[in-house]
Amino acid sequence: MGAHLFETMGTMVSLTIVEAPGTSEAVEAVKRRFAAFDERFSLYKPGSELSLVASGQVALTDSSDELRSTYAAALLWRDATGGAFTPHRPDGVIDLNGTVKALAMQAAADDLLDYGFSDWCLNVGGDVLCAGRQPDGPSWRVGVVDPTDRTALLFTLPVDGTRHAVATSGSAERADHIWTTTAISRSYLQATVVADDIETADVLATAIIAGGPSALASIVERWSIDVLTVVRDGSLSATPGLSAALARR
Amino acid sequence: MRTRATLSGIFASVAILVIGWQAGSAAVTAATATSAASGAGARPGTPGTATSPTPSATTTTATAPATTAPAAASAVTGSFTGSSTSTPYGSVQVQIVVANGTMTEVKALHLTDDGGRSVQISNTAAPILRSEVLSSQSARVSTVSGATYTSDAYLTSLQSALDQAGI
Numbered sequence: 001m002g003a004h005l006f007e008t009m010g011t012m013v014s015l016t017i018v019e020a021p022g023t024s025e026a027v028e029a030v031k032r033r034f035a036a037f038d039e040r041f042s043l044y045k046p047g048s049e050l051s052l053v054a055s056g057q058v059a060l061t062d063s064s065d066e067l068r069s070t071y072a073a074a075l076l077w078r079d080a081t082g083g084a085f086t087p088h089r090p091d092g093v094i095d096l097n098g099t100v101k102a103l104a105m106q107a108a109a110d111d112l113l114d115y116g117f118s119d120w121c122l123n124v125g126g127d128v129l130c131a132g133r134q135p136d137g138p139s140w141r142v143g144v145v146d147p148t149d150r151t152a153l154l155f156t157l158p159v160d161g162t163r164h165a166v167a168t169s170g171s172a173e174r175a176d177h178i179w180t181t182t183a184i185s186r187s188y189l190q191a192t193v194v195a196d197d198i199e200t201a202d203v204l205a206t207a208i209i210a211g212g213p214s215a216l217a218s219i220v221e222r223w224s225i226d227v228l229t230v231v232r233d234g235s236l237s238a239t240p241g242l243s244a245a246l247a248r249r
Numbered sequence: 250m251r252t253r254a255t256l257s258g259i260f261a262s263v264a265i266l267v268i269g270w271q272a273g274s275a276a277v278t279a280a281t282a283t284s285a286a287s288g289a290g291a292r293p294g295t296p297g298t299a300t301s302p303t304p305s306a307t308t309t310t311a312t313a314p315a316t317t318a319p320a321a322a323s324a325v326t327g328s329f330t331g332s333s334t335s336t337p338y339g340s341v342q343v344q345i346v347v348a349n350g351t352m353t354e355v356k357a358l359h360l361t362d363d364g365g366r367s368v369q370i371s372n373t374a375a376p377i378l379r380s381e382v383l384s385s386q387s388a389r390v391s392t393v394s395g396a397t398y399t400s401d402a403y404l405t406s407l408q409s410a411l412d413q414a415g416i
Contacts, residue, residue: 003412012403014412016391123408126395134391145395145407153407155382156390170396190396220372227374228382236382237374246382 008034011125026115037104083181084211102199128166147190167201185212194226324350
C-alpha cells in the first residue's frame, strides 16, 4: 500500500491509499488541490491573494468570492465558539490558516471519491481524514501522539461509523498560530476531536486549546463530537463516546 | 373532560420535558424526570433535528397504552407512549406512567445510536485514567494524529517513521 508523501502549506501530507489503476492521477489531483488553496490563502507567499489583502493591495470587497466566503465561514466559527477561535491575528490581519487546511483536505477527499477511490487515509500535519477501510478489511486506526513524549502514542482509535475526521491541537507545537479573542488558556496540553468532518474537528480542537475548560464544556454539549484532552498536569479527560470506543477495541 | 384536561397537562409536561432536553435545561428535567430522563440534554447545536414527540391532548395519539385507562369518570391509570422522534442520538420515544391521574414516571425509550449501543445522553468530558487509554496502544496504527507539525517537525515524528516503514 504505502503512503504518498508531499509537502504543502508548510507541512507534510501523507496519503495512504489502496493502489489501483489511476492512483497516480488521483494523487496528482490531490497535490494540485492543496497547491491551489496554498496559492490563494498562504500568508507565507507574498503574492497570494490573502497576502495582498493583508498588505492592503487588494481590498477585501474586491477579493474573490472564494476568499470572502472562506472568511465568512471562519467568522461563523468565531461566533459559534464565542471567540475561542478567530480568523484574526492580534494585529488584525485575516489569517485563514485555521480553516483552510481542513477545507483543502475536504476538497481533496472529494477529488479522491470523484476518481473512484473509496478507501484511503489522508494525514495533513497531524490532522486525519479517512474513508472506507484498510485493504484487508479492518477500520483505519488513528494513533494519537502523547504530548508529554512525542515519540510515544497516547492511544489509538478505530475510525468507524460516521466519525471520519480526527484533529489534534496542542499548545506545545506551533502554539503561536492559535488566535483567540479571549486570553489564551494554558489548561490543556493537547485536545483531540473526533468528528464527522475535518473542518469541525480542526476548528474545535483549536478552540478547546485556546478556550480551556469552559470552551470544552460548551463545545461538547453543542456539537456531535468526541474529545480527549490532556491537561497540563498530564491527566486526561474524555467524552463518553471516546471512552467507550477505547474500551470497545 | 377532567380526564382529558389531566392528560393534556401530562402531555404538555412531556413536551416541555423534551423541549427541556433540547435546550439542555437541567431545571426542567429535574422537576419531573426519573432516573431514565435525568441529565438528558440534547445538544442545542442541532435543535432542528429533534422534534418533541407529538401526542396531542387526547388519549388517541398515545400509542398502545400498556394498561388501558379506566372509564372516564375515574382518574387515569396506565402507561402511555409518545411517538418516536429522531435526535442526534438516534430514535427516542418517551413513555409516561400515570397512576390515578398523576404522572409517576417518565422513561426515555429506544435510546440507541447507529451502532445499536445505548447512548449516554450527557456528552460531558470526564476524567479517564491513563492506564485505560494506554492499553489501546498495542493495536496496529494506520496513521498518527498530533498537534500540527511543520515540515521540519515531521522529520522526527511518529508519522514519518510510519511512512518510512511503508505499512
